[in-house]
Amino acid sequence: MTRPSRALIDLNALLSNYKKLRALHGGKAFAVLKANAYGHGAVRCAKKLEMDADAFAVAFLEEGLELREAGIHKPILLLEGVFDVKELLKAANHSFWIVVSRHEQLEMIEQCSRAMRGLNVWLKLETGMNRLGLDVSLAPEYVSRLRATKVVSRVSFMTHLACADVEGDDFSIKQIEKLINATKELDCEVSFCNSARVLSAKGPRSDWARLGIAMYGINTMPGSSFALEPVMELKSQIFDVKKIKKGESVGYGCTAQVSRDSRVGIVALGYADGYPRNAMGCSVSVDGRLTKTLGAISMDMLAVDITELENSGLGSQVELWGKHIHVSEVAQHARTIPYELLCKVNRVSFLSA
Ligand SMILES: Cc1ncc(COP(=O)(O)O)c(C=O)c1O
Helix, strand or coil, rough: CCCCCEEECCCHHHHHHHHHHHHHHEEEEEECCHHHHCCCHHHHHHHCCCCCCEEEECHHHHHHHHHCCCCCCCCCECCCCCCCHHHHHHHHCCCCCCEECHHHHHHHHHCCHHCCEEEEEEEEEEEEEEEEEEEHHHHHHHHHHHHHHHCCEEEEEEECCCCCCCCCCHHHHHHHHHHHHHCCCCCEEEEEHHHHHHHHHCCCCCEEECCCCCCCCCCCCCCCCCCCCCEEEEEEEEECCCCCCCCCEEEEEEEEEECCCCEEEEECCCCCHHHHHHCCEEEEEECCCCEECCCCCCCCCCEECCCCCCCCCCCCCEEEEECCHHHHHHHHHHHHHHHHHHHHCCCCCCCCC
C-alpha cells in the first residue's frame, strides 16, 4: 500500500464553478491561477479551463512560463508585472499581458519599445488597498505615454478591493467609484471584481472579473448562499490504532489528555502535507462521520478520536477538508484564511481529466 495521503482535485467542479461565476458576473473573467492555482495544480487547472476561460492570471513571470511551456496559449496576465527589462522582453516574447503599477515599469516599456510589439497592458490604480498601484491622477498621462510608444496595442485598468469579503463592507464602493471616475474619459476596459465582489449582489460590475478563491469552491462573501462545489478534498487514512486510558495523552507535548478510555486513529497526514499545525481539536470526517483531531499535529501524522466510531479503525477514510468539512472551518480553527491553507498543499491527484 502506498501512503494514502492526497489532495484530490475535481477539475469538473473547477470548470463548473468558473462558468457559474462568470455568468453571475456577466462579463469576461480571468481565472486566477497564481500560487500553483491556489495549491490545486496550475497546469492541469489551466488545461481544464482553457476552452472556456477568457484569460488566466498569475502573479509573476515564472508562473506564466510554466503554463506556456505546458502548451497553454490563452492570454496570461502577470499580476505583479515585470521586475526588470529582461523579464519585460521575455514577457513580450511569450505574449503575456502585463500589469503596470510602478513608474519603473512604464519606463522599461518606453526604453524597450523597439524590441517589442503588441503589448497588452493593465494599468493598476491605487484606490484604497495601498499595496500596488499608481495614483489615480496619473491615469491619463500613463495612457498617453503608453500609446505613444507604439508597442502597446491595448490599455485597460484594474484595481484591487481591500474589503470585498468583509461583513457590511462599504469601502469597495468607494474604491470602485474612484476607479470609474479616474478612467471614464479614457475609453478603456476595467477590472475590479474579485470573487467576493462577484458574489456580492450590490453595485456595479467590471468588464473583467478576476476569479480566484470562489472558482476553487470557497464562498467568502458573508451572507451569500451562492452554491459552489468544493474542488479540493484533503484525504488520508487511519494506518494505526491506539487504545489509551483515561488521563493519558496523545502526541508531542502531551497537550491532549483524554477524559475517558479512548480509541485513537493515527492518520498519515501532517503539517508537511499542508494541514495546519494549530488545528488541534478541529473537526474531521472519518468514514463520513464527524469527529475531532486529538493532540498536536505532527509533521507527517495526526491523531483522531474514534472512540465513538465503533466501525472505524485501520484503513478508515479520513477527510481533513472537502465535501464534509469546509476548509473555511479548518482555517477559522487555525486562525488563518482558506487561501493560505489551500496554497500550502503540495501533493495533488486529479479526479477527472
Ligand atoms: C490582484 C488580484 N486579483 C485577483 C485576485 C483573486 O482574488 P480572490 O481569490 O479573492 O477572488 C487576487 C488574489 O489575491 C489578486 O491578488
